[in-house]
Amino acid sequence: MARLISIKPIRHCFSSVRPGILVSFLFLLLILLPSASAVTSFCKCTCFTNSTIIRMPEELSPNQSCSECTRKFCLNYNLPICKDAVEDTDVSTFCFQRDSVKDETIVILFIILAGGLLLYALVKLGYAKWQERQQYSHL
Numbered sequence: 001m002a003r004l005i006s007i008k009p010i011r012h013c014f015s016s017v018r019p020g021i022l023v024s025f026l027f028l029l030l031i032l033l034p035s036a037s038a039v040t041s042f043c044k045c046t047c048f049t050n051s052t053i054i055r056m057p058e059e060l061s062p063n064q065s066c067s068e069c070t071r072k073f074c075l076n077y078n079l080p081i082c083k084d085a086v087e088d089t090d091v092s093t094f095c096f097q098r099d100s101v102k103d104e105t106i107v108i109l110f111i112i113l114a115g116g117l118l119l120y121a122l123v124k125l126g127y128a129k130w131q132e133r134q135q136y137s138h139l
Contacts, residue, residue, distance in 0.1 A: 041065040044094040045074035047082035056095075066095035 041056040043065075054077060056065035071091040075082055085091050 039100045040098045041069075042096055042098065043069035043073065044096065045077070045079060045082065046092045046094070047074065047079065047085045048090055050081040052079050052081060066097075069093050069095035 040058075041060075043054045043056055045052050045054060054074075056068065060068060071087045071093055074091055074093055075085065075087055082091060
């Protein structure tokens, strides 16, 4: 005989979680996210066949920092690999940006929440099967 499992309201799922913990977590998240929104820019300087990656100054905006990534910037940085390099022929540059900490935080939180929901579903399924076995073991 098939047994129907009723789905409890969502508020029941959070009834065991204390409101203070949720408020503290949300407050911490709100504090961390605005400060973590900066995108980091890097300048890849290639002299001859050797490359070096230099972090661009943070006081520049992301668009401005990429415009500062020039051959002259690499030569003025006095890199040992650029010794005796001629600006026009021996030096090339490439500007790139890494994702912000905010983006990484959102992805990590998504993974944690998805994993938590999957774990909850597995535990709930296992508990339902265990409960069914207990019910029929008394017969």
